[in-house]
Amino acid sequence: xxxxxxxxxxxxxxxxxxxxxxxxxxxxxxxxxxxxxxxxxxxxxxxxxxxxxxxxxxxxxxxxxxxxxxxxxxxxxxxxxxxxxxxxxxxxxxxxxxxxxxxxxxxxxxxxxxxxxxxxxxxxxxxxxxxxxxxxxxxxxxxxxxxxxxxxxxxxxxxxxxxxxxxxxxxxxxxxxxxxxxxxxxxxxxxxxxxxxxxxxxxxxxxxxxxxxxxxxxxxxxxxxxxxxxxxxxxxxxxxxxxxxxxxxxxxxxxxxxxxxxxxxxxxxxxxxxxxxxxxxxxxxxxxxxxxxxxxxxxxxxxxxxxxxxxxxxxxxxxxxxxxxxxxxxxxxxxxxxxxxxxxxxxxxxxxxxxxxxxxxxxxxxxxxxxxxxxxxxxxxxxxxxxxxxxxxxxxxxxxxxxxxxxxxxxxxxxxxxxxxxxxxxxxxxxxxxxxxxxxxxxxxxxxxxxxxxxxxxxxxxxxxxxxxxxxxxxxxxxxxxxxxxxxxxxxxxxxxxxxxxxxxxxxxxxxxxxxxxxxxxxxxxxxxxxxxxxxxxxxxxxxxxxxxxxxxxxxxxxxxxxxxxxxxxxxxxxxxxxxxxxxxxxxxxxxxxxxxxxxxxxxxxxxxxxxxxxxxxxxxxxxxxxxxxxxxxxxxxxxxxxx
Amino acid sequence: xxxxxxxxxxxxxxxxxxxxxxxxxxxxxxxxxxxxxxxxxxxxxxxxxxxxxxxxxxxxxxxxxxxxxxxxxxxxxxxxxxxxxxxxxxxxxxxxxxxxxxxxxxxxxxxxxxxxxxxxxxxxxxxx
Numbered sequence: 001x002x003x004x005x006x007x008x009x010x011x012x013x014x015x016x017x018x019x020x021x022x023x024x025x026x027x028x029x030x031x032x033x034x035x036x037x038x039x040x041x042x043x044x045x046x047x048x049x050x051x052x053x054x055x056x057x058x059x060x061x062x063x064x065x066x067x068x069x070x071x072x073x074x075x076x077x078x079x080x081x082x083x084x085x086x087x088x089x090x091x092x093x094x095x096x097x098x099x100x101x102x103x104x105x106x107x108x109x110x111x112x113x114x115x116x117x118x119x120x121x122x123x124x125x126x127x128x129x130x131x132x133x134x135x136x137x138x139x140x141x142x143x144x145x146x147x148x149x150x151x152x153x154x155x156x157x158x159x160x161x162x163x164x165x166x167x168x169x170x171x172x173x174x175x176x177x178x179x180x181x182x183x184x185x186x187x188x189x190x191x192x193x194x195x196x197x198x199x200x201x202x203x204x205x206x207x208x209x210x211x212x213x214x215x216x217x218x219x220x221x222x223x224x225x226x227x228x229x230x231x232x233x234x235x236x237x238x239x240x241x242x243x244x245x246x247x248x249x250x251x252x253x254x255x256x257x258x259x260x261x262x263x264x265x266x267x268x269x270x271x272x273x274x275x276x277x278x279x280x281x282x283x284x285x286x287x288x289x290x291x292x293x294x295x296x297x298x299x300x301x302x303x304x305x306x307x308x309x310x311x312x313x314x315x316x317x318x319x320x321x322x323x324x325x326x327x328x329x330x331x332x333x334x335x336x337x338x339x340x341x342x343x344x345x346x347x348x349x350x351x352x353x354x355x356x357x358x359x360x361x362x363x364x365x366x367x368x369x370x371x372x373x374x375x376x377x378x379x380x381x382x383x384x385x386x387x388x389x390x391x392x393x394x395x396x397x398x399x400x401x402x403x404x405x406x407x408x409x410x411x412x413x414x415x416x417x418x419x420x421x422x423x424x425x426x427x428x429x430x431x432x433x434x435x436x437x438x439x440x441x442x443x444x445x446x447x448x449x450x451x452x453x454x455x456x457x458x459x460x461x462x463x464x465x466x467x468x469x470x471x472x473x474x475x476x477x478x479x480x481x482x483x484x485x486x487x488x489x490x491x492x493x494x495x496x497x498x499x500x501x502x503x504x505x506x507x508x509x510x511x512x513x514x515x516x517x518x519x520x521x522x523x524x525x526x527x528x529x530x531x532x533x534x535x536x537x538x539x540x541x542x543x544x545x546x547x548x549x550x551x552x553x554x555x556x557x558x559x560x561x562x563x564x565x566x567x568x569x570x571x572x573x574x575x576x577x578x579x580x581x582x583x584x585x586x587x588x589x590x591x592x593x594x595x596x597x598x599x600x601x602x603x604x605x606x607x608x609x610x611x612x613x614x615x616x617x618x619x620x621x622x623x624x625x626x627x628x629x630x631x632x633x634x635x636x637x638x639x640x641x642x643x644x
Numbered sequence: 645x646x647x648x649x650x651x652x653x654x655x656x657x658x659x660x661x662x663x664x665x666x667x668x669x670x671x672x673x674x675x676x677x678x679x680x681x682x683x684x685x686x687x688x689x690x691x692x693x694x695x696x697x698x699x700x701x702x703x704x705x706x707x708x709x710x711x712x713x714x715x716x717x718x719x720x721x722x723x724x725x726x727x728x729x730x731x732x733x734x735x736x737x738x739x740x741x742x743x744x745x746x747x748x749x750x751x752x753x754x755x756x757x758x759x760x761x762x763x764x765x766x767x768x769x770x771x772x
Contacts, residue, residue, distance in 0.1 A: 430700075430730050430731060433730035433751075433752065433753050434656055434659070434730055434752075436753050437659065437730060437752035437753045438656070438658045438659055438662065440752075440753060440756065441659070441662040441663075441666075441752075441756070441757045442658070442662060444756050444757050444758070445662065445665070445666065445757065448758075472753040472754075475753070476753065476754075
C-alpha cells in the first residue's frame with residue numbers, strides 16, 4: 001500500500017515539479033522571447049497581459065498602457081485585403097476559438113507609429129475554466145521587405161530560374177516569371193505542367209545535359225538549343241546545380257539565359273570579323289600582288305638601270321676613247337669631262353681640271369696674232385704650244401644650252417705638211433719665174449730687134465710670148481693663193497674709201513674694156529664712208545671680178561658697178577650681160593681650178609684661179625662673195641665689205 | 645749729159661746678159677756682179693748712179709747687201725736701188741724691205757725690159 005501511496009505520492013510530486021518546471025520554462029520564454037506574447041479576454045476584447053517584446057513591438061510605455069488599449073488601436077483601419085481590421089480580427093479570434101488555434105498574417109500598427117506586417121498565432125487557452133486567447137505576434141515587416149525585394153529582383157531578372165527533377169521524365173518544380181515569359185507560357189502553372197524534355201530542341205542534347213549534371217554535380221554556361229512552348233527556337237545558356245532535399249530526393253536548380261541575340265550578335269560579329277579578315281586578307285593579297293608587281297617593276301627597273309648604266313659606260317668609253325682631245329663643259333664653262341687624249345695632249349689630269357674654267361685651263365693662242373687664216377694653238381701644262389684644229393659645239397638639251405663639247409686635234413703634222421707644201425709651191429714658183437722672166441725678156445728683145453721674119457714666124461713669136469705670159473700669170477696666181485692660204489700675205493689695214501679703190505680698178509681694166517667697146521659705169525646712191533680694210537685684198541677681189549666681166553661680156557655692152565648699204569656691210573656688185581652660170585654652179589665656180597660653163601664655152605683664157613683668189617681675198621677682208629645669174633638679165637657678182 | 649753708170653747684181657747668166665745688152669743699147673755704162681759680196685765691193689768702189697739688185701744671190705743675198713750699203717756711208721745711204729727679183733714683196737726673206745728704202749721693188753715677170761729701163765730712166769731723171 002505504501003508502495004502504491006508512495007508511488008501515488010511520488011507521482012504527485014513529480015507532477016508538481018513538472019508543473020513548476022513548465023511554469024519556469026514558460027516564464028523564461030515569455031520574458032525573453034523576441035516575439036510578442038500577449039493574452040486577450042475574448043469576452044470583452046481586452047488584453048490581459050503583454051510580455052516585454054510586446055511593449056517594445058507596439059511602442060507603448062508599459063504593460064499597463066498596453067492593457068488599456070483595445071486591439072483595434074494596434075491595427076490600421078483596413079487590412080491589405082481591404083477588410084475592416086475590427087471585423088476581420090473578430091473572425092480570426094472566433095476561428096481560433098473554434099479550431100483551437102489560428103495562424104495568419106496580419107497588418108499591425110505600432111501605437112502612434114507605422115503599420116507593420118506580422119505573423120500571428122492565436123491559441124485558445126483555458127485558465128481557471130476561463131477561456132482566454134493567447135497571441136504570439138512576430139514582426140515580419142523586415143523579412144517581408146527583403147522577400148519582396150528579392151522577388152522583385154527575381155521577377156525583373158532577364159535570366160530565368162527554375163527547379164526541376166532529373167531524368168527523362170523530369171518535371172519542373174519551380175519557375176520564376178522570367179522563366180515563364182522566356183518559354184512563352186501563359187502562366188507559371190501552365191509552365192509547371194510541362195516536362196523538362198519539352199524545352200529541348202534536341203532531346204538527346206537535353207539528356208546528355210542532365211547526365212552531366214548528375215555526374216559532375218553542376219554544369220556551367222552550357223549553350224543549348226531550346227524551344228518555347230509556342231515552338232519558337234532560341235539559344236539558351238544554362239547553369240545548373242544538383243541538389244538534394246531533406247528526404248534525399250535529387251533535384252536541379254537551374255539558371256537559364258536567352259543568348260539568341262547575343263549569339264546572333266556574336267555571329268554577326270564573327271561574320272563581321274570574318275568579313276574583316278577576308279577584307280584584310282584580300283588587301284594583304286592585293287598588297288602582296290602590288291608588292292610583287294612592284295618588285296617585278298623594280299627588277300625590271302634594275303635591269304633597265306643596269307642596261308642604262310652599261311650604255312652610259314659604253315658611251316663614256318666611246319667618248320673617252322676618241323682619238324681626238326675631248327672636253328665637255330657645263331653652261332658656266334666649267335669642265336665636267338675630259339678624255340684620255342685630252343689628258344695626254346695637254347698634260348692635265350681630269351682631277352686637276354675638274355670644275356675649272358676651261359679658258360683658264362686651255363690657253364689659246366693665235367698664229368702670230370695677225371696673219372690669216374688663223375690657226376689656234378693650245379698651250380699645255382708644260383707651256384708647250386701646239387697647233388690644233390678644234391670644234392666647239394653647244395650641247396642642247398630640251399632646247400636649252402647646257403654646256404659645250406669641244407673636240408680638238410693636234411695638227412702639228414698637218415701643219416708641217418702644209419708648210420712643206422707651201423714651201424714647195426713657193427720654191428717651185430720662184431724657180432719657175434726665173435726661166436719665165438728670161439724667156440719674157442728674150443722674146444721681147446727678139447721682137448724688138450726687127451729681124452727679118454715672115455709674118456707667120458712673127459705670129460708664132462707673138463704666140464710664144466702670149467703663152468709665156470699665161471704661164472707667168474699662172475705662177476703668179478699660184479703664189480697669190482699660197483700667200484693667202486698660208487697667211488703669209490700681210491694684211492695691212494688702211495682707212496680708205498672703196499670708191500677710190502673701185503676707180504683704180506676701173507682704170508686698170510679700162511684698156512681691155514675699150515678693146516671690146518665696153519663701157520664701165522659706177523653708180524651708188526648712198527654716201528660711202530671710209531672703211532678700215534686691206535686695200536690689197538679689196539683690189540684683188542674687184543680686179544678679178546671686173547676682169548672676168550670684161551672677158552665674158554659680149555662686145556658693145558655695159559658693165560655696171562654698184563655699191564649698196566646692207567646692215568653693217570657695203571655690198572659691191574658687178575653686173576654684165578651674158579656669161580650665164582647655172583644655179584648648180586654658184587658654189588663650184590669659187591673652187592680652185594674650176595671653170596664655169598661660160599668660161600669653157602667662150603674659150604677665154606683663164607686658169608681657174610681668179611674667182612678662188614677673189615673669194616679668199618673677200619673672206620680675208622671679213623666679207624662674203626656670191627653670184628646671181630640669169631640667162632636674159634646676165635650675171636652679177638656681189639661681195640661685201642664691213643662698214644666697221 | 646754724162647753717161648750714167650748702172651751696177652747690175654745678178655747671178656743668173658741669161659738674165660744678166662739680157663739686162664746688160666738692153667741697158668748698153670740704151671746708152672748706160674754697165675758694172676756687173678754675180679754675187680752679193682762682189683756687188684757690195686763694186687758698189688762701194690765704183691759708186692754707180694743706180695743699182696739693179698737681185699735678191700737671191702750666192703754668198704750674200706740682195707737684202708743683206710742693200711742693208712750693208714745703207715749703213716756704210718752717205719753715198720750708200722742714198723744711192724737708188726731697184727730691187728729686181730722673182731720674190732714676192734711679202735715673202736719672209738724680203739720682210740722689212742721698206743726700211744732700207746729701195747726705189748722700186750719690181751717682180752721680173754711682171755715687167756718687160758722696156759718697162760724696167762723706163763723705171764731706171766725715170767729715177768735718174770732722164771725722162772722729162
